[in-house]
Amino acid sequence: MTDGGKEDGEGVKLRAHQEAFARATDGIISGSPTRDIIAHVIPGGGKSTLPIQAGRLITAGLADRICWICPRMSLQDQAERNFLDPRFREMFGHNLTIRSATNDHNPSRGLNGFATTYQALGVDKEKTVLRDIERYRYVLVLDEFHHLAEDGDWTKPIQELYDRAAYRVLMTGTVG
Numbered sequence: 001m002t003d004g005g006k007e008d009g010e011g012v013k014l015r016a017h018q019e020a021f022a023r024a025t026d027g028i029i030s031g032s033p034t035r036d037i038i039a040h041v042i043p044g045g046g047k048s049t050l051p052i053q054a055g056r057l058i059t060a061g062l063a064d065r066i067c068w069i070c071p072r073m074s075l076q077d078q079a080e081r082n083f084l085d086p087r088f089r090e091m092f093g094h095n096l097t098i099r100s101a102t103n104d105h106n107p108s109r110g111l112n113g114f115a116t117t118y119q120a121l122g123v124d125k126e127k128t129v130l131r132d133i134e135r136y137r138y139v140l141v142l143d144e145f146h147h148l149a150e151d152g153d154w155t156k157p158i159q160e161l162y163d164r165a166a167y168r169v170l171m172t173g174t175v176g
Helices: 016-029 047-054 073-084 086-092 118-122 128-135 155-164
Strands: 036-040 065-070 113-117 138-143 167-172
Touching (some): 016 036, 036 047, 047 073, 047 138, 113 118, 128 138
Parallel strands (some): 065 138, 138 167
16 A cells, blocks of 8 residues: 555555554553553644544543643644544544643543643643543643653643653654
8 A cells, every 4th residue: 555554454544653553552452551652653644543543542441531732723623623523433433522622620521531732731820631630541642742842831731741641642743
């Protein structure tokens, strides 16, 4: 196949990174102690399907919610829409939903998770997101994590979330 992917058992063509991610989540579901999955996907390569695939950890009973952190509000909106996309629902056989949230109390509001931005977390003085991550087993998705500077405004709040998340997915199209 031209993109390096293969068909799953139902004829759905997966890209190579989706296939590798599925193997990683399969391993976790089968008992691997892995908590971190790092995905380097070329820009425009479709890394936004990986949090949907990470939802398998919820359906397997290993996690309760997803927190997808994006560098821009446009990506936050895209995150919410991707979980509702009928094509992705069929492709990955899921019925999970997330919502956009900005430092809300109960950010998931009865759904399977939420999407927020690095900027929002940088000003979350009440630590509402951290408190929610401490209450539930979260899959923390850091989208374009290369935006995190070592001593930037977002470093401490993100590190606190990272340390408490049950699983972490670090996605980027740029390394270095």
